[in-house]
Amino acid sequence: MDMRKGLLLLLLIACDSAGASAASSVGSFLVTNNDVALPDPAFSYRGSTVSFYSIGPTGVPGDKIVVLTGGDGVGGGFFASSRVAIVPEGKQVCVFASNAGTNDIAGISAATHTLTGNFLGSSTDSGSANGIGLVANASYLYASFSSAGTIATFNIQSGCTLGFVGDLFTVGLNAGVAGGMAIHGPTMVVTYGDGSIESFNIEGGVPVSNGDAQKSTGSADDHLPNAVEITADGHYAIFGDSSTIATLEVSDISSGKLTPTVAYDVGKGWNSGSVQLSPDNTLIFVTNSSGGAVTAVRFDRTTGKISRGCTSEPLEGFYSAWLYAGGAALQLPTAAGGLLYVPEFGSSGFSSIGIVQFAFSETACTLTEAANSPIIDNSVASALLSIAIYP
Amino acid sequence: MRKAYKSIFALLMCSIGATALAQSANCPARPVPGTVVNNPLDLYSTNGVLQAAYTFRSELAAFLEECYIYQAPTGPVEAPTLRLNPGDRLVLSLTNRLTYVPPPPPGQKPATTDMGGMSGMSQRAASNDPCTGGTMVATSTNIHFHGLNIPPICHQDEIIDTDIENTDPPFTYSFQIPMNDAPGLYWYHPHLHGEVTLQVNGGAAGALIVGGMEKMNPQVGGLPERVLIIRQQFTNPNSWIPGPYQLTLNYQPAVSPFPLPIIQLQPGVKEFWRVVNASSQQFLTLAVLFGQTAQAVQIIALDAIPVTAPYSTTSVILPPAGRAEFIVTGPAAGQAAGFWQMGFDTGPIGNTNGAQELAVIQATSSAKEPPALPMAPAKPPPATLQRFAGLRQLTPTKRRKIYFAEATNGSNGPTEFFITVEGQVPKVFSMSDPPAITTRVGAVEDWTVENRSGETHAFHIHQIHFLFMAINGVAQMNPQLRDTVVVPAWNGTGPYPTVTLRMDFRDPEIAGTFVFHCHVLDHEDAGMMAKIKVNPK
Numbered sequence: 001m002d003m004r005k006g007l008l009l010l011l012l013i014a015c016d017s018a019g020a021s022a023a024s025s026v027g028s029f030l031v032t033n034n035d036v037a038l039p040d041p042a043f044s045y046r047g048s049t050v051s052f053y054s055i056g057p058t059g060v061p062g063d064k065i066v067v068l069t070g071g072d073g074v075g076g077g078f079f080a081s082s083r084v085a086i087v088p089e090g091k092q093v094c095v096f097a098s099n100a101g102t103n104d105i106a107g108i109s110a111a112t113h114t115l116t117g118n119f120l121g122s123s124t125d126s127g128s129a130n131g132i133g134l135v136a137n138a139s140y141l142y143a144s145f146s147s148a149g150t151i152a153t154f155n156i157q158s159g160c161t162l163g164f165v166g167d168l169f170t171v172g173l174n175a176g177v178a179g180g181m182a183i184h185g186p187t188m189v190v191t192y193g194d195g196s197i198e199s200f201n202i203e204g205g206v207p208v209s210n211g212d213a214q215k216s217t218g219s220a221d222d223h224l225p226n227a228v229e230i231t232a233d234g235h236y237a238i239f240g241d242s243s244t245i246a247t248l249e250v251s252d253i254s255s256g257k258l259t260p261t262v263a264y265d266v267g268k269g270w271n272s273g274s275v276q277l278s279p280d281n282t283l284i285f286v287t288n289s290s291g292g293a294v295t296a297v298r299f300d301r302t303t304g305k306i307s308r309g310c311t312s313e314p315l316e317g318f319y320s321a322w323l324y325a326g327g328a329a330l331q332l333p334t335a336a337g338g339l340l341y342v343p344e345f346g347s348s349g350f351s352s353i354g355i356v357q358f359a360f361s362e363t364a365c366t367l368t369e370a371a372n373s374p375i376i377d378n379s380v381a382s383a384l385l386s387i388a389i390y391p
Numbered sequence: 392m393r394k395a396y397k398s399i400f401a402l403l404m405c406s407i408g409a410t411a412l413a414q415s416a417n418c419p420a421r422p423v424p425g426t427v428v429n430n431p432l433d434l435y436s437t438n439g440v441l442q443a444a445y446t447f448r449s450e451l452a453a454f455l456e457e458c459y460i461y462q463a464p465t466g467p468v469e470a471p472t473l474r475l476n477p478g479d480r481l482v483l484s485l486t487n488r489l490t491y492v493p494p495p496p497p498g499q500k501p502a503t504t505d506m507g508g509m510s511g512m513s514q515r516a517a518s519n520d521p522c523t524g525g526t527m528v529a530t531s532t533n534i535h536f537h538g539l540n541i542p543p544i545c546h547q548d549e550i551i552d553t554d555i556e557n558t559d560p561p562f563t564y565s566f567q568i569p570m571n572d573a574p575g576l577y578w579y580h581p582h583l584h585g586e587v588t589l590q591v592n593g594g595a596a597g598a599l600i601v602g603g604m605e606k607m608n609p610q611v612g613g614l615p616e617r618v619l620i621i622r623q624q625f626t627n628p629n630s631w632i633p634g635p636y637q638l639t640l641n642y643q644p645a646v647s648p649f650p651l652p653i654i655q656l657q658p659g660v661k662e663f664w665r666v667v668n669a670s671s672q673q674f675l676t677l678a679v680l681f682g683q684t685a686q687a688v689q690i691i692a693l694d695a696i697p698v699t700a701p702y703s704t705t706s707v708i709l710p711p712a713g714r715a716e717f718i719v720t721g722p723a724a725g726q727a728a729g730f731w732q733m734g735f736d737t738g739p740i741g742n743t744n745g746a747q748e749l750a751v752i753q754a755t756s757s758a759k760e761p762p763a764l765p766m767a768p769a770k771p772p773p774a775t776l777q778r779f780a781g782l783r784q785l786t787p788t789k790r791r792k793i794y795f796a797e798a799t800n801g802s803n804g805p806t807e808f809f810i811t812v813e814g815q816v817p818k819v820f821s822m823s824d825p826p827a828i829t830t831r832v833g834a835v836e837d838w839t840v841e842n843r844s845g846e847t848h849a850f851h852i853h854q855i856h857f858l859f860m861a862i863n864g865v866a867q868m869n870p871q872l873r874d875t876v877v878v879p880a881w882n883g884t885g886p887y888p889t890v891t892l893r894m895d896f897r898d899p900e901i902a903g904t905f906v907f908h909c910h911v912l913d914h915e916d917a918g919m920m921a922k923i924k925v926n927p928k
Contacts, residue, residue, distance in 0.1 A: 076802030130801050179800055193800040222807055222819045226800050244796040244809060244817045244843070270843075271798050290799060290845070292883055319739035319845050319883025324802050345802055347739065385802070 026093050026110045028055040029390050030329070030341060032353070033083035033097045034382035035073030035131070048073040049380055050084065050097045050106075052113060055389070059331045059339040061353060061375050069106035070118045071099025074128055075383040076345065077146060079273030079289045080180035080191060080227040080240070081133025082327050083386035085141060086110070087156055093390060094160035096141055098132035105132070105143055107160040110390065119162035121145065121152035131385075135181040135188075140165070140205055142188065144178035151178055151190070153206045166206045172196035173213055182237065184230040187256060189237045191228050195219030197239065197251070199258045210257045216241075216249050218263035223247040225261075227274045227327070231281050236304045240272030240286055246295050246311070247272060248284065250304045264306040269295040274327035278336045283309070283360065285340055287325045292318025294328065294342060294356050294367050310365035315342060315354040316374060322346050325354070326385030333391055336360070340367075343384040344374060351384030352376040417450040417490075418458035418594075419467040421642040425650025428641050428750060430618045430761050431597065432463060432471040436479040443473070444484040444561065447532055447581075449491035449593060455628035457489065457581075457593025469642065470597035472618055473579070475568050477601060483564040487555045489530040493589065494629060521545075521562055524552040527585045527822065531556050534564060535582035535853065536599060537712060538575075538695045538874045540778055541566050543854055543903035550582035550853070551822060551904060551922070569900065571778045574603035575695030576665045576714045578620075584822055584920065588671045588912040592623050592636060596669035604663075604716070605767045607697050610689075611718065612767030614663040615760040617654070619730075621645075621749065623670040638673060638732070638749065645749045651729075652750040655758040658724035663691070663764060665716045668709040671912035674735035674744055674847060674877065677707040679719055679752065681728045692716040696779075696856060696872040706733060710849035712875040712910040721754050728752035738880020741846035779872055779895050782858050787837040787893065791828065794841040794887070795848045795878060795909060795919065808919035810908060819918030826904055826924035833928050834896040841887045842878045848914065850890065851875040852907035852923070855898075861891035875910050902927045 029052050036048040048069045053061035073083075077100065087094045093110035099118065103126050107116035121143060130146035141154045141162060149171045154162040171177055172192025180191040188200040188207050195215050200207035216225045218241050227240035235254045239261065241247040246269030249261035266286065273289025277299070284306065286295040292314035298307045315325070322344035330337030342354035355373035359366045422429070434443050443461060450456045459470045475481055522545035525531065533553040541548045547566040555562045577599040581590040598618050605612035623636040624644070638645045643652040656662060668675050678685040685705035690698055694714050707715045722728040734746035792813040799806040809817040812827045830836065837860070840850050856872040862879075863886075870893075879888040908920035 078801035080800070130803055176805075193805065221816050222798075222809070224798070224800070224807070242798045242800050242807065244798050244811075290797065314883055319881070323740055323845070383802075 026390065029053060029110065030055055030061050030387055031084055031086065031095050032343065032382065032384055032387045033073070034380055034384060035075055035083060035100070036381050036383065037073050037075035037101055045380065047071060048099055048101070050095065050108060051377065051380060052110070055331065060355070060372050064377065065113050066380055067108055067113050067115065069097050069099050070115050071104050071106060072101030073383065074100040074131060076385065077129070077131030078133065078179040078193070079324065079326055079385060081131050081144060081146070082388070083131055083134060084388045085134040085136045086388045086390045087136045087138070087141065089156055089160060090158065092160060094156070096134055096136065096162070098127065098134055098143060100127035100131045103127055103145070105134070105141070105154070105162060107162060109160050116160040119154060119164065121150070121164050122167045124148050125150055125152050125167065133178065133181055135183050137183055140202065142181060142183070142207070144181055146177050149177045151207055168207050170198070170209070172198070173215060179226055180228040182228045182230045184234040187230070187234065187253060189228050189230060189253065189258065191225040191239060193224060193226055193242065195224045197225050197258060199253060201256070212257040214258060214260070216261045216263070218243070218247050218249050218261065223263060225249055227272060229275045229277050231277060231301060233301070238275050238277065238284060240275040242271055244270060246270065246286060246288060248275065248286065248297065248306055250306065252304060266297045266306065267295055267308055267311050269293055269311050273325060276328050276330060276340070278330065279332065279334050280336065283336055285328060285330070287328045287342060289325045292325060294340060296358055296360065296365060296367055309360065310367055312356060312367035312369065315344065315356070315369050317344065317352065320347065322352060324385070327387070329387050329389040331389065339370065341387055341389065343387050345383060345385055349381050350376070350378045351382040353387065417448040418456040419460060419469045421469070424644050426643065426653065427655045428619070428643065428652045430472070431620070431641065432461070432468045433474050434461070434471045436475045439478065440480045440482060441473060441475050442482040444486070446486045446488055447595065449489045451491055451628055454624045454626070455491065455593050457491065457590045457595045459595055459597060469594065472598040472600060474600050474602060476603060477568050477572055477574070478570045480565065480567045484561045485534060485555060485564065486561045487532050487557050487559060489532060489557045492529045521555045521559055522552055524822065525554040525556070527554065527583050529586050529589060531586070532581045532583050532590060534579050536577060536579050538577040538856070539599070540569060540572055540855055540898065540901065542900050543905040548853065551906065554583070568601055569778065571776060572601060573696045573777055574601045574607060575692045575697065576600055576667065576716055577695050578667045578669060578714065580669065584820070585916050588916050591669065591912055592625055592671050594622060594624065594642065596620065596622060596667070598665070598667055600665065601695070604692065604697070605764050606772050608691050608701065609767030610701065611663045611691055611764055613763050614661055614718065615763050617662050617664045617761050619664060619666045620669050621667065621675065623673060636671070638670060638747070640749050646747060651748055653753050654730055654750045655753045655755060656721045657758050657760055658721060658754040658756060660721045660760065662719050662721065663716065664719050666709070666714060668711055668713045670711050672711055672742060674711065674737055675709045676733040676735050677709060677715070678705060678731045678733050679728065680731050681722050681726055686720070689718040690715065691718065693871050694856065694874045698871055699869055708735070708877065710875050710877045710910060711912065712849060712851055722752060724754050724756065726754060728754065737847040739845040739882060741880055778898060779856055779858070782835065782893055782895050783870060785835045788834045789830065789836040790839070791836060792839045792841060794843050797844040806917065808909065808914045808917045810919045810921050812921070820920040824922060827921040828923040829926065830896055830923065831926045831928060832896055832899045832902050836894040836896065838892045838894055839889050840878055840892060841889045842881055843887050845880050845883065847880045848878045848919070849875055849910040850878050850892070850907070851910040852894070853905040854901040855895055857895065858893040859890065860893050863888055864891070896925050899928060901925055
C-alpha cells in the first residue's frame with residue numbers, strides 16, 4: 001500500500017468532518033528521530049530524518065514514511081534526552097525533532113509529513129556533544145542543549161512552528177548538563193547526570209529554578225539520576241539512575257519542590273536509561289540501556305513506593321546488531337499501556353525497534369520479546385535513542 | 392633543529408585541519424617523523440647505584456608534550472632507559488615544573504575541586520609534605536615503577552599519598568631493586584589519579600631494565616638489544632575530552648600523514664626486542680611481517696618475568712602497560728618488512744583498535760645495530776630463588792571475585808567506571824576510600840576477575856606479579872607471571888568473561904596499602920581502581 005496516499009486520504013476524510021479531533025486526523029503512529037550525523041551517500045536522504053510508522057490494532061509498527069528534518073543529527077548522546085516530542089496544536093498534531101548537528105529543532109506536521117521549519121535558539125545553543133533533549137506541554141517546548149548547558153524555551157505556534165523565547169544556563173552541582181527533563185503543570189524536573197537534580201517553575205514559560213538543586217540519595221552510592229518521569233497527578237518525580245544495579249529513585253514533589261529521594265534497587269537490570277510510567281501509574285518500565293533488557297516494577301501511586309517486578313532477557317541483537325537501549329514508549333494511553341517499544345541503537349549505522357510484551361499479576365511478572373520483534377529498517381541510516389507514540 | 396621540526400609539524404597539522412598552537416621550548420625535540428628509530432638514551436648504574444635527575448615539564452606544541460627531561464652532557468634528553476642490576480639502588484630526583492592545565496568544558500569555569508583533572512589549583516594539607524597527599528590536579532604528579540616488586544612507601548613506589556606539586560623542591564625516589572627480582576623490562580610513568588592519561592599520553596613514560604637476562608636465557612646473550620616504547624599522543628592537545636589519539640614509536644608518530652618510523656637492521660640479523668606498551672588505552676597484537684606473512688618470534692619474557700620456557704609465536708598480545716621481550720630475525724636485504732599492530736577486538740562498545748603498521752623494517756648492510764647484551768656466561772651462575780617461585784603449587788589461602796563494570800549516561804558517556812569486590816557496592820574510586828580488600832603478608836589468594844561490561848579491560852595490581860592461571864575457567868597450559876592482563880569484553884549473552892589470577896602476598900616488603908585497577912588509563916582516571924591493604928605478618 002502507498003502509505004502516503006493512504007494518509008492523505010485519511011487527512012481529507014478528517015478535514016471533511018467538522019470538529020474532527022487531531023487524533024482522528026492522523027491515527028496512531030510511532031515516530032523515531034533517526035539522528036543521522038553523516039548521511040550515507042548510498043541513501044537518498046541528505047540529512048537527518050524521522051520515520052513515521054503506523055500502528056495497527058496488533059501494535060506492530062507497519063507502514064513507514066521517512067521525512068527529512070532539514071538538518072543533521074549527531075549519531076547518539078544521552079539516553080535520557082528525548083529527541084522527539086509530539087504536541088497536539090489546535091487541530092494538528094506536531095512532531096518536533098532535534099537536530100543536534102545543526103543545533104536546531106525541526107517542526108513537522110504529522111498529518112502531512114511535511115517539514116514546517118527549522119527553529120533555532122540562541123546563537124550559543126549547541127547540542128553537538130550529546131544531543132538536544134525535548135519536552136513539551138501545550139504551549140511551550142523546552143530544549144536542553146548538551147554542549148551549551150542551556151535549556152531553551154520555545155513558544156509553540158500555529159502551523160507546527162516555534163518561536164524562541166529565551167535561554168536558561170543551568171548545570172548540576174557537579175557541573176553536569178541537563179539530560180532528562182519532565183514537566184507537569186507548573187513544574188519541570190531536570191537531571192544533570194552528575195548525581196544532582198533540580199526543579200523549576202515554568203508557569204511563566206521560561207524555567208525559573210525552585211532553588212532545590214540537590215544530590216540524590218542514590219548518588220552517595222554512585223547511582224546517578226538520568227531519566228525522569230512525573231506521575232499523572234504531579235505528586236512524584238521518578239528517576240532512573242545510571243548505575244550497575246537497576247536503581248530508581250522517587251521524590252515527593254507535591255509541594256512544588258523536590259524532596260530528598262528514596263532509592264530502590266529494582267533488580268538485575270543495568271543502567272536505567274529511561275523510565276516510563278504506565279498510563280494508570282501502577283507500573284514503571286525501565287529501559288536497561290547498558291544491559292539490553294527491560295525491567296518492570298510495581299509503583300504505589302499513593303505512597304510513592306516501588307516494589308520489585310521482573311527483568312526481561314537481553315533483547316535480540318544486543319551487543320551485536322545494536323549497543324544501547326534508548327527511551328522506550330508504550331503503545332496505548334490507557335491501563336498498563338500495551339506493548340513497549342524500545343529504541344535499539346545500532347552498531348553499524350542502522351537501528352531497530354524492540355517490541356516487548358508484558359504480563360503482570362499478583363504472583364507473576366513476565367517481560368518477553370514479541371515474536372515479530374525487532375523491527376529492523378536497513379533502508380534508513382539511524383542512531384536511534386528516541387521514539388514517541390501518538391496518541 | 393627543534394624549530395625546523397616544529398615547523399614541519401605545524402605545517403602538517405595545518406594541512407590536516409588542526410590548529411597550530413603556541414610553542415615554548417620546554418621539552419627536548421622529539422625525533423623527526425619517518426627517520427630511523429633509535430633506542431632511548433641508557434643510564435647505567437655504577438657501583439650499585441644509578442643516580443639521575445629529571446625535570447618534568449609540559450609544552451603545548453603541535454601535540455601536548457609532558458616530558459621527563461634528563462640533562463645529558465650532550466643536551467636535554469627525554470625519558471632515558473634506567474638500567475640497573477638486582478640489588479642496585481635507584482636514586483632518582485624529580486623536579487616537577489608542569490604548567491599545562493586542560494581547559495574546562497565549554498560553558499564551565501575551571502573547577503576548584505578534583506573534577507577529572509580540570510583544576511590547576513593545589514589543595515594540599517597544611518603540612519605541605521608531598522608524602523601526605525593533596526588534591527590531585529593536572530600540574531601535580533608522582534611516579535609508579537610499574538612491575539617492580541618494591542615497598543608501597545613514599546619515595547619508593549607509592550602513588551596514593553605521593554603528590555609532587557609544580558612548586559615543590561626536587562623530590563627523591565630512592566629504592567633498591569630486590570635481589571630476587573627477575574631480570575627484565577619494567578617501566579615508569581606518572582600515576583596521579585585523575586591525571587594519568589593526560590601525563591602518560593603527553594609522553595611521560597620510560598623503560599627500566601633490570602640486567603641479567605642473558606644469565607637466565609643464554610640465547611639472548613650477545614644479541615643486539617632494541618628498546619621500543621609504544622605510546623599514544625593526543626591529536627587534539629587542548630581538548631577537554633581526552634582523545635582522539637595516535638600511536639607513536641619511540642616518540643615518532645606511527646600514522647598517516649606522517650612517514651612511518653624506520654627500524655633499520657642488518658640483513659638476517661637476530662635481535663632481542665624489548666617492547667613496552669606505554670599507550671594509555673591501546674590493546675596491541677604485535678607482529679613482524681615479511682611481506683604479508685607474520686614471522687615467528689621467540690618469546691623470552693613477559694611483563695619482565697622470563698617465561699617458563701621460551702616459545703615461538705607469530706603474534707604478541709599486549710594490553711596497555713604490558714611488555715614483551717622476544718627474539719626477532721630480520722629480513723633479507725631489500726625484503727619488504729614491517730612491525731605491525733594487527734588490531735584487537737575490544738568488544739561491542741570498546742574503542743576502535745584497528746590494524747596499522749608501526750614501523751617499516753629495513754634490512755641493509757649499512758644499518759648500525761644497537762648495543763648488544765653481554766654474552767651469556769660460559770657456566771650458568773648458581774640458581775637463586777626468584778620471587779614468586781613455586782606459586783603454582785601452593786594452595787590459595789583465600790578466593791575472591793572482583794568485577795569490572797560501567798554505567799553510562801549516553802552512547803558518548805560520561806561513564807562511571809567501577810572495579811568492585813563482589814558483595815560490596817560498586818563505587819567510583821576516590822583517593823580517600825578505605826581499602827576494598829585487606830589481607831596479610833604470607834597470603835596466597837586466587838582472584839577471579841570478571842568483566843561485566845561490553846569493552847575489554849586490563850587488570851593490573853601494583854607491588855606484585857600474579858600467576859595467570861585460567862581464562863573463562865579454562866586452565867592455562869603454561870601459566871605465566873604477569874602484572875597486567877587482558878580481561879575480555881562481555882558480548883551481551885552468556886556468562887561474563889573471567890580470568891583467574893593467583894596473587895602472591897608472601898613477600899614482607901610489599902606490606903602496606905596499594906592499588907589494583909584497569910590499566911586503560913582513562914578508565915583508571917575515571918574511577919576503575921581500588922585499594923588493597925596488606926598487613927604485616
